[in-house]
Amino acid sequence: MNALCSLTLNNLEGALERVLGVIRFRGFRVVGMHASSMRGDSALQIQLELAGTRSVTHLTKHLAKLYEVLSVQSQGAEQGVGGSI
């Protein structure tokens, strides 16, 4: 079951690595990704396509807790409509 996840990050050292680590630990695989810099290169905007059977809502809540994450929105069949935090 695939889900879409859009994040805006403060591009601090290790920010992307940290996001990907949470995604792996919470039971998802990245199957597609697009990233672009914002505000010079101080922020990153990322769109991820994720595969996994766990709750994407739960993943979204964990991503939202990360220090670098400015916003996160996700959409997956599991939750029907997009959730945003």
Add this chain to the structure above:
Amino acid sequence: MNGAHFVVKTLERLGVDTVFGYPGGAIMPLYDALVEARFRHILVRHEQGAALAADAYARASGKVGVCLATSGPGATNLVTGLANAYLDSVPVLAITGQVPTVLMGTDAFQEVDVLGITMPIVKHSFLPRTLEDLAWMLPEAYELAQNGRPGPVVLDLPKDLTQAIMPDISAGPRLVPQPNPVHPSSLRRAKQLFLEAKRPLAYIGGGVGIAQSETNLVNWLEHTGLPAVTTLKGIGSIPGTHPQCLGMLGMHGTKAANYAVQDCDLLIALGARFDDRATGKLKEFAPLAKVIHVDLDPAEIGKLRGAHVAYSGSFESFFEACSQPPAIDAWQKQCALWKSSNPWRYDAPGEGIYAPRLLHKLSEATRANAIVTCDVGQHQMWVAQHMNFNSPRQHLSSSGLGTMGYGVPAAIGAQFAHPDRPVICVSGDGSFMMNVQELATISRYKLPIKILLLDNQSLGLVRQWQELFFNGRFSEIDLSDNPDFVQVAESFGIPAMRFESADQEDLLVDLIRHKSGPLLIHALIDPKANVWPLVPPGAANHQMMEGVTT
């Protein structure tokens, strides 16, 4: 002022009074600056001891625990302690030395990727590359550790930054805690469920103590008359002797607590996270109950059990919304009956020391005033079952990670947090050996810690599981070749005594209460003693096994 002095001055400004650590190459400039520090540094004998002592210092004091280590092995030795703090939501700031920035990424001597290694087990990790970074990252790291849901934060500090002259840099704005938005509609729905319930039950986790809401919790419970169960970390949030407290739920919980959970029609989870040790078979946990889940961390809501009402505001606002006492006389009587008809039994046959009885006597004698640290294993569960606590800051136990070796360094941290209070470490012969080197720290600082070492000459909880669930095929649990623990303690300058018979239990308790200075009590217990009751793996909580007391 160089970067190292800036770190020391900043920690002073933040109110730090104690740090635990161990020096080494990359962090030497900071240790040089420590010579003039206005806070004390406690030299441990292994970095894991520093992290675990800082963890316990934080739990016992309510402040941020701080630990220091050098790069490479110093930092990796912190890892278990950081994971311990992460899983139990303890505010710890770990400052690690790092090789100079010019050498980073070159596999330099004692270089490892501390930022990468610690990433999954910290709330956040900072790696300043410039002095400007350091100026804002250090205070930010300290605030972040205690802000919101607490947790460990790492500051990995390159050596050249600590040696460079610090320009006059403003530290920048401090982190301002952002409270979760409060949803009045959640409170309205909670109130409705609360008033409709016939069998409501409070399920108290560690979050209540973290929020320092235990007094308000008890007031609310007494006002509404709700019975309550606690998790391992929730112990002490309601005094264990309180008539409405049914005890700990879960794998080694009380019968009253587990029966109440299974039969309740409204479960009010307060700062609890539906941990598998608490729930047993999740699908059969509180099967009749609607759930109100109150937790500061939205990520805990619905993680394992869906909530009919989720609320991420303060406990106090929830208590206020649900303050009208429900009509639950029959339920209160049923819970009281479960409790009175399933008391702990201390009439074990045999002439040996019976650990549950000994711990109960110790609890009675100290009037639940002592701070008790535990290691991990059977003795940890016996402490949870048979000792009473009046505050969650008195019962320091590695709950989430289950870190063998926590007890002794935790006692050190707790004693520094409360120099005038009795601190007792209850350990087992397996766990004790994992951080035995910290006896040197107890001895060096003349800490009056009492260690009660319950020795069953085996890895007792593993042995119990092998006996019950692996057809008695015992594999690598024999510790009968333990060293002479009395001699070990004495070699560190700590008085020690050995006891082995039931008629010595009162004397032993008396020694722990009244002897001045540090003391190790080596208590030999039955190697075949098990922890009862026990919810077997895959079973629901009401399907408890009960063994024979030997």
